[in-house]
Structures are given as structure tokens and as C-alpha cells.
Amino acid sequence: MGTVSGLVRSAFGWHRPLMWFATFAAAVTVIAAIGLVVDDRMLVGAPIWAKPCKFAFSFGLYAATWAWMHSLQRRHVRLGWHLGTFAAVACALEVAVVFLQTIRGHRSHFNVATPFDTAMWTVMASSIAVLWVVNLVGTILLMREKHVDRPALLALRLGALITIAGMTVAFLMTWGTEEQRANRPMKIIGSHSVGVHDGGPSMPVTGWSTTGGDLRVPHFIGVHGLQLMPLFVVALGFLAAGAPRLRDELVRVRLVWTFGGLCTGLLALTAWQALRRQPLTSPDLLTIGVFGVLVAGTMVAATWALRARKSVPVRPSVPEEALV
Numbered sequence: 057m058g059t060v061s062g063l064v065r066s067a068f069g070w071h072r073p074l075m076w077f078a079t080f081a082a083a084v085t086v087i088a089a090i091g092l093v094v095d096d097r098m099l100v101g102a103p104i105w106a107k108p109c110k111f112a113f114s115f116g117l118y119a120a121t122w123a124w125m126h127s128l129q130r131r132h133v134r135l136g137w138h139l140g141t142f143a144a145v146a147c148a149l150e151v152a153v154v155f156l157q158t159i160r161g162h163r164s165h166f167n168v169a170t171p172f173d174t175a176m177w178t179v180m181a182s183s184i185a186v187l188w189v190v191n192l193v194g195t196i197l198l199m200r201e202k203h204v205d206r207p208a209l210l211a212l213r214l215g216a217l218i219t220i221a222g223m224t225v226a227f228l229m230t231w232g233t234e235e236q237r238a239n240r241p242m243k244i245i246g247s248h249s250v251g252v253h254d255g256g257p258s259m260p261v262t263g264w265s266t267t268g269g270d271l272r273v274p275h276f277i278g279v280h281g282l283q284l285m286p287l288f289v290v291a292l293g294f295l296a297a298g299a300p301r302l303r304d305e306l307v308r309v310r311l312v313w314t315f316g317g318l319c320t321g322l323l324a325l326t327a328w329q330a331l332r333r334q335p336l337t338s339p340d341l342l343t344i345g346v347f348g349v350l351v352a353g354t355m356v357a358a359t360w361a362l363r364a365r366k367s368v369p370v371r372p373s374v375p376e377e378a379l380v
Contacts, residue, residue: 069127071127071137078119081112081115081151085112091108119144122282128198128212143191164180165248166230168243207312215285215286216282218285218323229246271327274323281319281323285312313361314357317354318354
């Protein structure tokens with residue numbers, strides 16, 4: 057509980073431009089949720105307000121997480137503040153374009169049907185490229201921090217790296233298919249799905265394709281590594297109260313490595329599955345086999361991680377300032 061209360065107190069020092077954007081994203085999420093109720097229009101096989109709702113929520117969560125992580129910086133603070141500001145602007149442009157295109161009833165992603173649509177897609181693509189660079193530099197700065205405890209710092213580093221990998225997957229969506237390039241004038245260039253058209257049969261809520269590969273699956277796993285890894289450390293802190301072995305810092309470090317390996321493995325597996333034009337809901341025996349190996353490897357690594365050290369005193373539970 058100390059870690060949680062520390063996080064709340066430290067919120068006053070979080071990066072303000074990122075938190076301003078997170079507030080804006082929360083407002084867009086609420087408006088889009090209302091739109092889902094009152095507007096029955098469909099776009100690319102899904103309720104038209106589904107994309108801005110999910111997009112704003114995801115970007116708001118991303119921004120709030122980085123706002124907190126910037127508050128942990130003790131080195132290159134000024135550079136980190138500027139990077140956070142660039143990220144806030146890039147995120148705001150992304151969400152604003154999606155919201156505007158939804159109001160117009162047009163696709164936001166991959167849309168080059170008109171000069172205005174092309175301009176909007178160019179803004180989105182450019183802002184994502186900026187966000188990727190900012191995320192990379194921010195991660196490098198994070199690698200140099202040493203003031204938090206080892207499990208927490210490792211979780212932050214691994215989470216940032218996994219997020220970069222997840223963001224990189226998004227670039228695969230922009231290549232476009234041969235069919236799209238053959239049609240002139242081009243109206244759509246790029247696709248979330250692999251082997252099928254966007255807008256076909258899909259999973260509820262997520263909208264991921266059930267008839268072909270979908271690169272949004274590894275993208276989702278990757279970009280939310282930024283939240284999953286720190287949350288895993290917080291969970292270990294809570295569990296340590298009833299499990300003395302988790303009070304050993306080395307045990308927690310090993311478990312963080314194990315969980316990070318699982319997230320990375322899932323990202324790689326789902327990306328490979330999507331590129332093979334295989335829906336998440338219909339894995340073949342090869343995919344199931346690789347998943348089984350990943351699960352078995354994780355269990356072995358977790359068992360190894362929980363081994364107690366000999367002749368080494370157990371450290372007290374995670375300190376309140378571990379993540380602040």
C-alpha cells in the first residue's frame with residue numbers, strides 16, 4: 057500500500073503537458089462512448105465511434121504512464137521534459153485527427169482518397185514517427201537512471217523497450233497491399249489485417265480479424281508493455297506481504313525478467329502469426345506448439361526465479377519509494 061500512496065503523492069510532479077493531453081484524451085473517450093450509444097453509423101465494419109473511443113483511451117493511458125515515468129528522472133531532466141512535451145503534441149495530433157475524421161464519416165488510417173484525407177493521414181503518420189523517436193530517446197534516458205530499486209527500474213526499462221517493439225509493428229501496417237497499389241487512383245494504402253480486407257468478420261470490442269492475420273494484436277501487446285511491467289512490480293510488492301520469498305530483491309528481479317520475457321514472446325508470436333495470415337482465434341498446430349513452449353519456458357523460468365538464496369538475509373518488503 058505504501059507504493060500506491062507514494063504514487064498518488066508524486067502525481068503532482070508528473071509531466072504537465074502529458075497530463076493535459078491525458079485529460080483531453082479522457083474527454084474524447086467519454087464523447088466517443090456517448091457516440092457509440094447515440095450514433096448508429098458504421099465504418100469499415102465497426103461502429104464509427106469505436107476507433108476514437110479505443111484510440112483516445114489507449115493514448116491517454118500511454119501519456120499518463122510516461123508523465124509518471126518522466127517524474128522519476130534525475131538525469132537530463134530538461135531534455136526529458138522537452139521529450140514529454142513533443143510526445144504530448146504528437147499524441148494530441150493523433151487523437152484529434154481520428155476524432156475529426158470520425159465526425160466527417162471518413163477513415164482516419166491509410167486514407168488517401170482525397171487531398172484532405174491524404175493530409176490528415178500524413179499528419180498521423182508524421183506524428184507517429186515523432187512519437188517513436190521520442191519514445192526511443194526517452195527509453196535511452198531511462199536506462200541511465202539508478203535511483204529506484206532494481207526490480208522497479210528493470211520493469212520500467214523492459215516496459216519501455218517492449219513498447220518500442222510494439223510501436224515498430226505499426227509500421228508494417230503502412231506498406232500497403234499489391235491490390236491497393238495496383239488500383240489507381242489509390243484510395244487506401246495500408247491495412248491492419250493481413251491476407252484479408254479490413255472490415256471483415258472480427259472479434260467483438262477489439263475488432264481484430266477472425267478470418268486473417270491482424271497486426272493490431274502484437275501492436276496492442278507491445279504498446280501496453282509500458283503499463284504491464286510496472287504494474288507487475290506493484291503486484292509483487294503487494295504479494296510480498298504474504299510471501300516472504302518475494303521480499304528478496306533478487307527474486308523480484310528474476311521474476312521481472314521472466315514476465316518481460318513472456319510479454320516479448322507473446323509479441324513476437326502474435327506478430328509471426330499475423331504475418332502468416334492466421335487469425336488469433338484460429339491458431340494452427342505450429343502456433344499452438346510454439347505457444348506451449350513459451351508457456352513451459354515461462355514456468356521453468358518462474359520456478360528458477362523463486363529459488364531462495366542461501367545464506368543471504370531476506371530483504372524487507374518493497375519500500376514506499378520504490379517506484380516514486
